[in-house]
Amino acid sequence: MRCPAFESLIKDMKKNEIDKEHYSFVYNGFQFDTILSIVTGGYEILVAIHTHNWGCVLKMDDDFIVDMPDNKYFELCRILKLNYAEDGFNSSKFLKMLSEKAPKHSNRQGVEYTDLRAYLPYRNVDEAERIYFCGWNDHTRDHRRARNFDKTEFYFGKKVADYCREHSISSLWTDNPRNEINPNNPEE
Incomplete structure (x- = not known):
């Protein structure tokens, strides 16, 4: 326009x-x-x-x-x-x-x-400071490598982390508590 x-x-x-x-x-x-x-x-x-x-x-x-x-x-x-x-x-x-x-x-x-x-559209924040869950990223769509399996297992358990490994899903984390969402099952 x-x-x-x-x-x-x-x-x-x-x-x-x-x-x-x-x-x-x-x-x-x-x-x-x-x-x-x-x-x-x-x-x-x-x-x-x-x-x-x-x-x-x-x-x-x-x-x-x-x-x-x-x-x-x-x-x-x-x-x-x-x-x-x-x-x-x-x-x-x-x-x-x-x-x-x-x-x-x-x-x-x-x-x-x-x-x-x-x-800021981006911020340089260490991964250790990203402690608030903000979603899941299904990498079968973007063909990138899934990550954060250790953090996923720590917070959500081995079963969820194994599912994420098998289906190429990353957990997403932020350092900003305002962006935190309630976790859901990545299978959903």
């Missing part, structure tokens, strides 16, 4: 040599934090709802064309409790609102690197 409402902000950012601009808005009772970044080859829009540990990075080209991946749209629908059939909510409507909520001019302060920590 084309989002021309970003154009005036981007022009002002470039004029003032600002490569990142932060803005927030509330929609359907949720606060969205957004960082628009000028990057090589276009722009990135980091969007997050920190209270629900949801976020995504949207790519925008020089013609202000933005696309939202379907999986991120469906995750957002679940959080907002909206859908197209009942509410007319779709990714185009969200992207239009996202661009129209952007300020027209830069605040000329940019974004401190420490403010970006909440948006």
Whole structure:
């Protein structure tokens, strides 16, 4: 979808040599934090709802064309409790609102690197610190090597670990307690 409402902000950012601009808005009772970044080859829009540990990075080209991946749209629908059939909510409507909520001019302060920590798509964390279970990964689909069998056996027992070994399933772990889910049987 084309989002021309970003154009005036981007022009002002470039004029003032600002490569990142932060803005927030509330929609359907949720606060969205957004960082628009000028990057090589276009722009990135980091969007997050920190209270629900949801976020995504949207790519925008020089013609202000933005696309939202379907999986991120469906995750957002679940959080907002909206859908197209009942509410007319779709990714185009969200992207239009996202661009129209952007300020027209830069605040000329940019974004401190420490403010970006909440948006990190990755973190370098030692495996020993990942103690919260967050799911199963079936490697028959991605053809990667399964791992974490020792940790799986420690937490879930030999029977579950043997099943995971036999069926190429890895247990997934995080260091963030907010991402922990209740364990289920990997056979399910």
